Amino acid sequence: MAKTTLKIEPVPAAERKPKPQDETSLGFGRIYSDHMFSAEWSEPKGWHNARVSKYGPIAMAPAALVLHYGQTVFEGLKAYRAAGGDINLFRPDKNIERLNNSARRLDMPPLEPELVSAAFEALLELDHEWVPRSQGASLYIRPTMIATEPYIGLKSSSTFLFFIITGPVGAYYPEGFNPVRIRVEERYSRAGPGGLGSVKTAANYAASLLAEKEAKKKGFTQVLWLDAAHRKYVEEVGSMNILFKIGERVITPPLGGTILPGVTRDSVIQLLKSWDVPVEERQLSIAEVIEAHAAGTLEEVFGCGTAAVIAPVGMLDYQGQGYQVREGKTGPLAQRLFDELIGIQYGRLPDRFRWLVRLQPGQKNASTPTVRTLAV
Numbered sequence: 001m002a003k004t005t006l007k008i009e010p011v012p013a014a015e016r017k018p019k020p021q022d023e024t025s026l027g028f029g030r031i032y033s034d035h036m037f038s039a040e041w042s043e044p045k046g047w048h049n050a051r052v053s054k055y056g057p058i059a060m061a062p063a064a065l066v067l068h069y070g071q072t073v074f075e076g077l078k079a080y081r082a083a084g085g086d087i088n089l090f091r092p093d094k095n096i097e098r099l100n101n102s103a104r105r106l107d108m109p110p111l112e113p114e115l116v117s118a119a120f121e122a123l124l125e126l127d128h129e130w131v132p133r134s135q136g137a138s139l140y141i142r143p144t145m146i147a148t149e150p151y152i153g154l155k156s157s158s159t160f161l162f163f164i165i166t167g168p169v170g171a172y173y174p175e176g177f178n179p180v181r182i183r184v185e186e187r188y189s190r191a192g193p194g195g196l197g198s199v200k201t202a203a204n205y206a207a208s209l210l211a212e213k214e215a216k217k218k219g220f221t222q223v224l225w226l227d228a229a230h231r232k233y234v235e236e237v238g239s240m241n242i243l244f245k246i247g248e249r250v251i252t253p254p255l256g257g258t259i260l261p262g263v264t265r266d267s268v269i270q271l272l273k274s275w276d277v278p279v280e281e282r283q284l285s286i287a288e289v290i291e292a293h294a295a296g297t298l299e300e301v302f303g304c305g306t307a308a309v310i311a312p313v314g315m316l317d318y319q320g321q322g323y324q325v326r327e328g329k330t331g332p333l334a335q336r337l338f339d340e341l342i343g344i345q346y347g348r349l350p351d352r353f354r355w356l357v358r359l360q361p362g363q364k365n366a367s368t369p370t371v372r373t374l375a376v
């Protein structure tokens, strides 16, 4: 098999962008680092022209398939700065695996995991100074694959572009680690059985925008989706999986194809099990949640995802009625999970599950163009 080469084209020092001075006001998703990774796919070459070069616009035909039919998938993960200066990636293998699962569902070509890992490493080597140093801030990494063939007949593309951009981020919600208000969505659906619910693809998010705007107008942070078939079972929140603590048990919807298999969800379940907290992955009706609230056993509700880590829910709105959870305050289990997760991610707590990939950037000379041959 032909070896893939990775071209590294560092941006000259004089052309690099100023880094944000104030790490407390980074927000989410507006600032991007100096470099990006890209690679192209076509038959019979497969993935080729892999390079790390200057972050900048992508040129493509207005007829490119992605712009019309949304053949695209993406991922989201973070790089965290440890106290000694090392950079930690949190379970990047899970993101690469999910990226390939998503690609398969959208009829797009899979990527060699080694190529994606090499891309992460090369980007972090060049842009390591973009990884924030303050607690709570991190470097968000966004891998994306798009269909580039110029053809507006409906079919799968014969050419693709894969790129990775990165940028420093702070808290995902303006509330920070404070309870959010969530509205149970009754009018719109996110994903149906056999659809795209378990895939990180643009269509799911496009389908959610109007519901989220309407919820925001009424003062809610996000919506909680119910299953599309019955409007009965809870599924997930915009970009987070959701968990409910009812009595002693933590209940979260199962991975049945309509919700996203979150890396954070998986990590939270492993942590809970290691603490002997009973966890149930099962269908949970909104009626059961409301009953638990009435019975006083709805102890905690929280979302989890890479962007927000853990987001306690202080208020649920269903059928026009507000249900306060824990008097709108963060519960002890949400707090413990948050502390444990960020403790591991920033390298302050033992990495008991071997979740971290540790990088020590700044070792290589990052100013001269080079070509690397990868073992794939």
Ligand SMILES: *Cc1c(COP(=O)(O)O)cnc(C)c1O
Residues within 6 Å of the ligand: 076, 200, 236, 237, 238, 239, 240, 241, 260, 261, 262, 263, 264, 265, 304, 305, 306, 307
């Ligand atoms: C990304 C995402 C999540 C969370 O996944 P993580 O891997 O934990 O970041 C949950 N739900 C949806 C819809 C998502 O897009």
